[in-house]
Every structure is written in C-alpha cells, then in structure tokens.
Amino acid sequence: MTEAGIEIFIATGVTLAMTIAIYFGERAHRYNLAKKGKTWGTYGFKYEGHGHA
Numbered sequence: 001m002t003e004a005g006i007e008i009f010i011a012t013g014v015t016l017a018m019t020i021a022i023y024f025g026e027r028a029h030r031y032n033l034a035k036k037g038k039t040w041g042t043y044g045f046k047y048e049g050h051g052h053a
Contacts, residue, residue, distance in 0.1 A: 033039070
C-alpha cells in the first residue's frame with residue numbers, strides 16, 4: 001500500500017476551501033435577496049406558514 005503524497009492533501013484542502021467559499025457565497029446571496037423582500041429558494045412560490053388563510 002503506497003503512502004499518499006502531499007498532492008493529495010493539497011487537492012483535498014483546495015477542494016474543501018472551494019466548497020466552503022461556494023456555501024458562504026450562496027448564503028450571502030440568499031440573505032441579500034431575503035433582505036430585499038424577494039423570493040429565494042422557492043422557485044418563485046410564496047411560502048405561507050400557519051395562521052395565513
């Protein structure tokens with residue numbers, strides 16, 4: 001069984017950093033849309049919770 005080279009660890013770190021950056025970028029985008037009162041993550045549908053008839 002061969003040992004993992006440093007390239008594997010670098011690639012894993014880069015991939016993890018990219019994933020985290022994408023996650024926080026999407027989160028910031030959704031926050032900005034919600035702050036403006038626009039729909040986000042609902043494909044344009046308005047969510048009506050309990051108590052709305």
